[in-house]
Amino acid sequence: MRIGLLTEGGYPYVSGEAGLWCDRLVRGLGQHEFDVYALSHSERQEDEGWVPLPPQVSRVRTAPLWDAGDDGVAHGRRVRRRFAEYYGELAAALCATTPGTSAGTAAGAVEDASEGASALEADRFANALYGLAELARDEGGLPGALRSDTAVRALERACRAPGAHPSAREARVPDLLAVAARLERALRPLSLDWYEADGLGAVDLCHAASGGTASLAGLLARHFCDVPLLVTEYGVRLRTHYLTEPDSSPAIRSLLAAFQGRLAAETYRRAAVITPGNAHARRWQERCGADRAKLRTVYPGMDASAFAEAGESPQGADPHTLVWVGRVEPAKDLVSLLHAFAEIRKKEPGARLRIVGSPGGPEGAAYHAHCKGLAAQLFPDEADGPHAVGRNPVSFEETGGPELPSRADAYACGALVVLSSVVEGFPAGLVEAMFCGRATVSTDVGAVVEVIGGTGLVVPPRNPRALAEACVALLRDPERRERLGAAARARALELFTVEQNVASFHAIYLDILARTPLRRVLLDDTGEPLPFAVPAEAHVPGRWIDPTARVVARGGPGWVTDAPVRATKPLSATEGAR
Known part of the structure; x- marks a missing residue:
């Protein structure tokens, strides 16, 4: 089978987000052939290069989302008129009462997506989207048109039209310019030359590794070439929008959420199968219009071998040490963890907390410094220095040194692993702790309860007292810790390994192909x-x-099946073959 793997800012780039599971999937399915179509997020990401690719990757084609360039095309009056018509219809669909615009909150967004949005508006958005795609194909792309004054004026007319959503009517010129720029970036797949018989038209199946822009490329391959589409989401784009756009104006949030909601609904409608990574993502997809009959949960596959030694010998841990492992950032709520540990020390004076991780970006570095200062304030008289390992009961460490050479060693050094996050998707760190056979205390966020499944204690987020009480209960009961750790390891090995992930996708590929007419x-x-x-x-x-x-x-010239293009390095900045 020939698979077109569609990624955005991920595989095959070295610094790609969520690229690891794609690499494991491709390597695990050596019986199939993969063509990778990758959208890059930055020039730096492209300069850092690709991960080593296995032989089953026949070709890699890339396109930038960070710089559209200037096509230098001056469209005639007829083309400009058609563009204004289609773009105006798309903008009108976004300005109506659409997914993500009813209340300015995530809850309002999904309620609108499931109940309030009419089939008429959904068809209006889809017709406009495919109209723009066909115009882009006829004219060789629309990057200039999507950044033109025509696009901004069409967006303004839609916002000022009778019946537009109140948030859209409040949009000012800076808001309109910002939304138009973001839409141009999101619609950049319209202008790519990927949808020909020798491109995505040659694959048996498109597998979008995320929603949003990557899945839009799959929608266009389905529209132009009848290629079936599989969509995998470990984080729903509409939810991500609300987590990353809190400081934007109401008009910008409303219009962009409307676009993400409409695009998600169209993607779910056209996809052959949708594979959420957990029940939390599945609920978002259902509320955004996904048909339950198409949904199949496939958990992320993680490599358990690196944690085998720690999992097989859990008795060597310090019975008084709590461990937190992850990337230091505000969403992890280490402040609540430190306050909870102050309560733990009152009941268990010998307890120790090891915070293992590095800060993520400038915001994470500032938060890391703040947490160190807080630890010094909470425990001022228990060390010669504010962060001296072995003296202060709280230590801040990173893996890679002689004491903690790996993440497995970090989990192995404690008897209890703590997760204190206020925002979490799929808690990969929690699964790693389970592979190590460690009992866990976690906050009830994201897919935590689904992952734990009764093999650990779960408390409400931002509740230091509840977190402290759960930790003390397990610190005082070593037999219970051992039982929970053994059950957690068995559950993780059954559900969250690379092998189960690869086997699930292999079966889904065959199922989709079996139900797809020969093209x-x-x-x-x-x-x-x-x-x-x-x-x-x-x-x-x-x-x-x-x-x-x-x-x-169908829809293209002839080609020879056994004559793939092969080379030892990328042919150009935008297309490569392996």
Whole structure:
């Protein structure tokens, strides 16, 4: 099977977010062939290069989201009129009472997405989106048009039209310019040349590794080439929008949430299968319009081998040490953890807390310094220096040194692992602790309860007293800690390994292909179709098909199946083959 893997800011870039699970998936499915279509987030990301690619990756094509460039195309009056018509319809669909605009909150967004949004507005958005896609294909792209005054004026007319949402009517010129710029970036796949017979039209299945812009490329491949679409989301884009846009004006939040909600609803409607990474993401998808019959939860696959030694010998941990492992940032709420530990010390004076992790960015560095200062204030008389390891009961450390060379060693040094986050998607660090056979105390956020499944204690977020009481209960009961740790390890090995992730996607690929009509037809020398010419063995490595036979793809010219382009390095900045 030939898979078109669609990514945004992820695989195959070295610094790509969520690229690790894609790499494990590709390497685990060596029987399939992968074409990677990657959207990059920054010039730095492109300069850092790609991870080593396995031989089953036949081709990599990339496109930047950070710099559209100037196409230098001056469209005629007819094209400008068609563009204004389609873009105006898309803007009108966003300004109506749409997903994400009813209350300016995530709760209001999903309520609108599931109940308030009419089928008429959904069709209006879809027709406008595909109209723009067809115009871009006819004219060689629309990057200039999407950044033009025509786009801003169309957006302004939609915001001022009768029946527009109140938040949209409040949009001012700076808001309109900001929204137009963000929409141009989100709609950049419209102008790519990926949707031809020798591009995504040649794959058997498109697998979008995230929603949003990556899934838009899959929608266009389905629209132009009838390629079935599989969408995997470990974090729903509409939810991410509310977590990352709190300081924007109400008009900007409203319009961008409307776009994300409409795009998600159209993606879910057209996708053959949707695979949320956990029940938390699944609930968001359902409230945004996803059909339950299409949803199949596939947990992220994690490498358990690195934690095998710690998991098989959990008795060597310090029975009085609590461990926190992760990236230091405000969402992890280490402030509440430190206050909870102050309560723990009153009941268990010998307890110690080891905070293991590095700050994430400038905000994380400032938060890291703040937490160190707070620890010095809470425990002023218990060390010669404010952060002396072994003296102060709270230590701030990083992995990679002689004492903690790896994350597995960090988990292994304590008897109890704590997670104090106020925002969390899929808690990968918690799964790592479970692989190590450690009992855990966690806050009830994201998919924590689903992951723990009764093998650890869960408390409300931002509640230091509850966190302290749960930790003290386990510190005083070593037998219970041991039982919970053993159960946690068994659960993690059953549900969250790379092997189960790869096996699940392999089965889904075969299921989608089995339910998809054949799109390519083999022709004989006279130009007549060859019946039964593409058996199941055609996807097994080797020459099962006559290499001289012509293959005709719907909507494009002929191509030869056994003549893939191969090279040892990328052919250019935008397209490469391996």
